[in-house]
Amino acid sequence: MKTIDPKTVQQKLAQGENLNLIDVREVDEVEAGKIPGAVNIPLGLIEFRENELDKNKEYIMVCRSGGRSGQATLFLESKGYDVTNMDGGMLSWEGSVE
Template structure:
């Protein structure tokens, strides 16, 4: 089906991959994966040059909806992108490490 989005659960997410966080700045500041690349969804088209063209990209947001749309967009434009099901909520629930803005306890908002 053309509308299906390649997806992976947080538990199945490979290590040492490009993880693209497409949430807004305040969401990122509150808590994010320490090694993620942050490009808000609304800025993506103008910042595609920041993504590796030859590596797979795993896309994450808060719950998986925005990242699914970005995954579709990236795949339509030549990237090998996969959506992270459940987003940062699942990331946090699984106990994966998180970082936040200076001195704050990381949280998903």
């Protein structure tokens, strides 16, 4: 499984890179703050909403600590998606939130 640290994600966003961020936390967790531009697809819905994702794009999976996003990363990898897990999740995120 590919991983990326939160500081690298923050740097890429600051440089204007267009990242496809998928936040797999529950809706109430996301309401407390998410990375600007991240799309919320709770982990329990990933298999039902994977058709919303494009196999030709890269995705960075995010959750609270990195565990659930790791599960989502492994699942989507097995389906042929290009996905990377953000290590440490939102607990390690020091950037802005919306």
